[in-house]
Amino acid sequence: MIEFFQHVVNGISVGSTYALIALGYTMVFGILQLINFAHGEVFMLGAFIGMYSSRYFGFGEHPSLWALLAILALAMVGCAIMGFLIERLAYRPLRRSPRINVLITAVGVSLFLQFSGQLLFGSDPKFFPQVFQPSGDWTLGGVRFNPLQVIVFCISIVLMAILQTIIFRTRLGRAMRAVSFNHDLASLMGIPTNAVISYTFMLGSALAGAAGVLVGLIYPKIEPLMGTMPGLKAFVAAVLGGIGNVTGAVVGALTLGLAEAFVVAYYAPTFRDALAFIILILILLFKPTGLFGTRRTEKV
Amino acid sequence: MKISPVLNTFTRVVIATTLSLSLAACTKKSNNASQDATQNAAGDTILVGEVGSMTGSEGTFGTSTHNGIDLAFKQINAKGGVKGKKLALISMDDQGKPEEAATAVTKLITQNKVAAILGEVASSRSLAMAPIAQQYKIPMVTPSSTNPKVTEQGDYIFRVCFIDPFQGTVMAKFAAQNLKLKRVAILRDVKNDYSVGLADFFTATFTQLGGTVVEDQAYSSGDTDFKTQLTNIKGKNPEALMVPGYYTEVGLIARQAREAGIKVPLLGGDGWDSPKLTEIGGVAMNGSFFSNHYSQEDKAPNVQTFVEDYKKIHGVAPDGLAAMGYDAAMVLVDAMNRSPDLASGNIRAALAATKDYPGVTGRITINEKRDAVKSAVVLNIDNGQFKYQTTINP
Numbered sequence: 001m002i003e004f005f006q007h008v009v010n011g012i013s014v015g016s017t018y019a020l021i022a023l024g025y026t027m028v029f030g031i032l033q034l035i036n037f038a039h040g041e042v043f044m045l046g047a048f049i050g051m052y053s054s055r056y057f058g059f060g061e062h063p064s065l066w067a068l069l070a071i072l073a074l075a076m077v078g079c080a081i082m083g084f085l086i087e088r089l090a091y092r093p094l095r096r097s098p099r100i101n102v103l104i105t106a107v108g109v110s111l112f113l114q115f116s117g118q119l120l121f122g123s124d125p126k127f128f129p130q131v132f133q134p135s136g137d138w139t140l141g142g143v144r145f146n147p148l149q150v151i152v153f154c155i156s157i158v159l160m161a162i163l164q165t166i167i168f169r170t171r172l173g174r175a176m177r178a179v180s181f182n183h184d185l186a187s188l189m190g191i192p193t194n195a196v197i198s199y200t201f202m203l204g205s206a207l208a209g210a211a212g213v214l215v216g217l218i219y220p221k222i223e224p225l226m227g228t229m230p231g232l233k234a235f236v237a238a239v240l241g242g243i244g245n246v247t248g249a250v251v252g253a254l255t256l257g258l259a260e261a262f263v264v265a266y267y268a269p270t271f272r273d274a275l276a277f278i279i280l281i282l283i284l285l286f287k288p289t290g291l292f293g294t295r296r297t298e299k300v
Numbered sequence: 301m302k303i304s305p306v307l308n309t310f311t312r313v314v315i316a317t318t319l320s321l322s323l324a325a326c327t328k329k330s331n332n333a334s335q336d337a338t339q340n341a342a343g344d345t346i347l348v349g350e351v352g353s354m355t356g357s358e359g360t361f362g363t364s365t366h367n368g369i370d371l372a373f374k375q376i377n378a379k380g381g382v383k384g385k386k387l388a389l390i391s392m393d394d395q396g397k398p399e400e401a402a403t404a405v406t407k408l409i410t411q412n413k414v415a416a417i418l419g420e421v422a423s424s425r426s427l428a429m430a431p432i433a434q435q436y437k438i439p440m441v442t443p444s445s446t447n448p449k450v451t452e453q454g455d456y457i458f459r460v461c462f463i464d465p466f467q468g469t470v471m472a473k474f475a476a477q478n479l480k481l482k483r484v485a486i487l488r489d490v491k492n493d494y495s496v497g498l499a500d501f502f503t504a505t506f507t508q509l510g511g512t513v514v515e516d517q518a519y520s521s522g523d524t525d526f527k528t529q530l531t532n533i534k535g536k537n538p539e540a541l542m543v544p545g546y547y548t549e550v551g552l553i554a555r556q557a558r559e560a561g562i563k564v565p566l567l568g569g570d571g572w573d574s575p576k577l578t579e580i581g582g583v584a585m586n587g588s589f590f591s592n593h594y595s596q597e598d599k600a601p602n603v604q605t606f607v608e609d610y611k612k613i614h615g616v617a618p619d620g621l622a623a624m625g626y627d628a629a630m631v632l633v634d635a636m637n638r639s640p641d642l643a644s645g646n647i648r649a650a651l652a653a654t655k656d657y658p659g660v661t662g663r664i665t666i667n668e669k670r671d672a673v674k675s676a677v678v679l680n681i682d683n684g685q686f687k688y689q690t691t692i693n694p
Contacts, residue, residue: 003535006560010527123395124359125548127579146559219524221552221580223357229522264528269518270490 002142007265008258013149015257017218019156020211021234022241022249023163024204030244031180031200033099037106038086040231041113042079042205046212047222048121049078051128060129068132068217075213076206083205084198091201092194110231117224125223128216152214159207160250166203167246176200229273236276240283242290251291345388346381346642348373348632349408351419351429356396357548360574361421361621365443366391367614368625369418372633375609382636390414398428405429409436415642416441418628421621423447423494430457439635439648443628444570444593444621447493451670456644458651458670460628460659461593462694464494467569468501468544470591470676470692475540475567476509478678478690479589484567485515485538487529487553489545492521498544498569514538519553521546526553530560540564546571551580558584565589573620578684585681592620594661595677595688606660620661627659 021043028036053074054060059067090109094102134147167173175196178186187193215230216222234249237256241248256276263275283290350369352362373387381387390412392404401420408414409432417433417440420426426445433440434454442450442459446467451457475481484506489495503513514536517529530553533541541557543550543566550572557566566588573592578585596607596617606626610618618626634657635650636642654666662674673694680689 003531006531007528010525010531013527014525118355122359123356125357125576125580127576130582144559144561219552220555221524221548226524261528265532269529270520272523273520 003265005141005143007261009143009145011258011261012153012254013146013257014260015237015254016149016153016156017211017215018230018234018237018257019250019253020152020159020214021208021230022237022253023156023159023246024207024211025231025234026238026241026243026246026249027163027167027207028200028204029238030246031176032197033180034091034102035106035235036201036204037103037231037235038090038109038113039204039208040227040229040234041110041117042082042086042227043208043212043215043231044117044222044224044227045082045113046075046079046209047128047216047226048117048126048212048224049075049209050131050213050216051126051222054129054131059131063131063133065132068213071131072210072213075209077209079209079212080202080206083201083208086205087198087201092197110228114225114228121224123224125221128220128222130217130220132217146218148218152218155210155214156250156253159210160246163203163207163246172196172199233276236280239280240290242292245290245292248290248292255291343385345386346636347388347390347412347414348629349405349412349414349417349419350389350391351394351401351404351408351417351425352391352421353396353425354391354393356394358396358422358546360576360619361444362393362396364619364621365419365421365625367610368443368618368622368627369629371606371610371613371622372626372629374613376629376633382633383642387633394420394425396422396425398425401425402428402432405432405440409433409438414438415644416632416636416647418443418625418632420445421624423450424492426450427453427493430454433457437644437648439632439644439651441628441632441651443624446570447497448671449493455652455670456648458631458666460631460661460664460672461570461624462674462676463671464497464569465501466694467591467676468498468503469505470678471498471542471544471567471569471589472502472505472509472511473692474589474591474678474690475542476506476511479540479565481539482511483514483536483538484511484540484542485517485533485536486513486542487517487519487526487533487545488543489521489549490518492545494569494571495544495546499542502542502544519545519549521549523549524552526556527560530557530562533557534560534562538562538564540567542567544569544571547574547577547580551577551582551585554581554584554588570620573686575619578681582684586683588681589678589689590681591676591692592679592686593676594620594623595679595686596623597688598677600660602658603660623660627661627664630659631657631664 025039050071054071090105138145175191178191179193179196237253238249241252260272263271352365354362373389377386394400394404421444423445426442430453434456440457444461446461446464448463486499488499515533543553568590570592572590639646639650657664664672664674667673675691675693677691678689679686
């Protein structure tokens, strides 16, 4: 029985890393109806910015919570700039083109970043400095918790709440929802559509950057192709929860993490990656709006 | 206006003829490749091709091996080369991909016309290269591909390392006889021939010696989370955990094993041999053991000279793969010296006759299966350093 609960804890901890990536994914989709395949690569860039900045400041030798917060901030700012550039250079020129063009461009941007990453950082795996090491293990009735993963879980819940607040309680959020509802009408109402879309991308990319640092801290082996699989998994999680829905993304990601843990534990470990895509196909066939999606009503 | 269709037909005929001629030339060229290689060797340099993963996730495998080969060639050339000719190395990077390795070896043989091939480190890539080298009858010496299937590809394929059964057997003997263990769990990489081979032979020998494999879990290379498998393993309370994977995943596995509360030593093979192992794994790797081809702490004079020379050129101490690269190059040179001429058939025969060659990774004898028969060392990871533990003989 202890093993079963340990599997649950493991599943939730993997799920919360997916959730961090899925949040940005789902938000960009919610506003723009654009599946930003490059999101996983922005996540990878976040991890590398985190690695290089903590090496530069020597945080690996002097781990502290402040070091973690500092590199989180750096990675988020760096990724926000990347997100801005990607949107400005790759997606904005295609604003009036059919959706399929933008989708293919997104795949192109994703591949471009993967291989530029290999060129720039080298494709061998790098060690992510341990800038923050909470001491000891936490155990509860024989079930072990990794303190870092508890922190990641809490951070993803907090970020979800912050996103919800931004989207539903601020002027920027209202503008985002207006743009999401109708671009042209929004701009006729005096909303600076392009600026709002840029903000959306920067916000989503900053979230991916934060995810990169946190995942790098838990699994301290980072490489330029590390964003591909988590990116796809986060996409599945977002679809599972109802793409465009922030709460749905987190619930979907946790569900996916749990499902993977159980498949590995009780069926076959090699089936882990296939499972995500079986879920994707089933959801698209039977409930295309996802667990939380209701057509166009609760769209962010 | 009337003339254009005629011209068109004429152009078409010309193009067709040129094409078919050039195609014929191509086929002829490839048939004669091995002959050309021998002719090329008649010049004043002997070209040797090297294929390795200089970049990619196992980048340190390729670069270490390359540094070893490079040192061997520099030393031989400084002493006047082979049969009065200088050795020249043409290196190709396969980025760790089998298909790139196959392309690279084809290019080396058909375009560069090399006399012999050195490489690859990983068995999966050597397996992609071997049939091509065999087809053109160019001798290929792999420094460190330990999967048995590699040399089964044909009589031109050799290796200077031991094979998986032996490494699996060595670790099983070490666990049962030196560490006196009874219960061991296995976590194998099912995507990797090397890992599966080691795990299977470990299981066979370990059960024969009276031990039990209490749990056999699997992962796929590229995974980053192993906690679920480790939770299952922890439930069986093993006395050691055999992880015959590559250093890329083993470091993470070690960390997560310690987090999951598995405190027992980890066991592995030569795929652990990289400085990245302890960089990624950190303190979690301490107290673990792995089998390897050589130890730089070996007091034999030829090993110490090699370590000194290598440090002088490359600035760091050679790892096992560098030593294997060095030995592969030296065994090839030794065979070229003993061969009456540099025809590929004669080099092959000389390689097959290699007996008791005193390499830095042990005395190398090539058996009838073109595998090296030699001893293995077991290393202990102590405070991030690889320390010599014991030598296990075949």
